[in-house]
Amino acid sequence: MKRRIDLEEKLLDFLYSWLRPIRIGDLKKELEKDNTAIPHSSINSIIKRLVDDELVTWQKYGPISLTQKGQQQAAHKQRHFHLLIMFFMDTLNLSHLEAKKESYTIASVISCTMIEQINRELNNPQKCHCNEAIPRVEECIARS
Ligand SMILES: [Zn+2]
Numbered sequence: 001m002k003r004r005i006d007l008e009e010k011l012l013d014f015l016y017s018w019l020r021p022i023r024i025g026d027l028k029k030e031l032e033k034d035n036t037a038i039p040h041s042s043i044n045s046i047i048k049r050l051v052d053d054e055l056v057t058w059q060k061y062g063p064i065s066l067t068q069k070g071q072q073q074a075a076h077k078q079r080h081f082h083l084l085i086m087f088f089m090d091t092l093n094l095s096h097l098e099a100k101k102e103s104y105t106i107a108s109v110i111s112c113t114m115i116e117q118i119n120r121e122l123n124n125p126q127k128c129h130c131n132e133a134i135p136r137v138e139e140c141i142a143r144s
Pocket residue numbers: 081082085128129130131132
């Protein structure tokens with residue numbers, strides 16, 4: 001069960017970084033290039049579950065796109081992810097790679113309260129050390 005959720009999250013993260021709709025054949029190719037460990041055979045069923053959760057839209061033979069809810073959920077996770085990376089790099093002197101690895105797993109389980117505390121500690125950064133923008137997610141800030 002946990003594994004399935006991991007794969008759904010991975011796919012959601014990919015679609016978020018891709019920034020536009022993508023056809024399933026291209027998606028498979030990109031994931032291969034990216035070496036993302038999503039088994040080929042599972043991609044269709046993962047996408048169907050994301051459709052059921054209203055996180056993506058997908059018509060057969062058409063492109064897959066994130067819904068607003070999917071966009072929001074992915075942005076929220078990115079916010080946690082990058083703030084954690086910065087925190088680990090700044091306070092524990094982890095390398096970017098180490099910080100990334102740790103943060104990816106923690107990002108979806110750490111509370112928004114904790115993330116907001118980290119955000120304040122880091123003086124509300126707009127950009128991560130990896131140079132990506134840190135999405136401002138009202139839901140995350142409000143929850144803290
Ligand atoms: Zn980052």
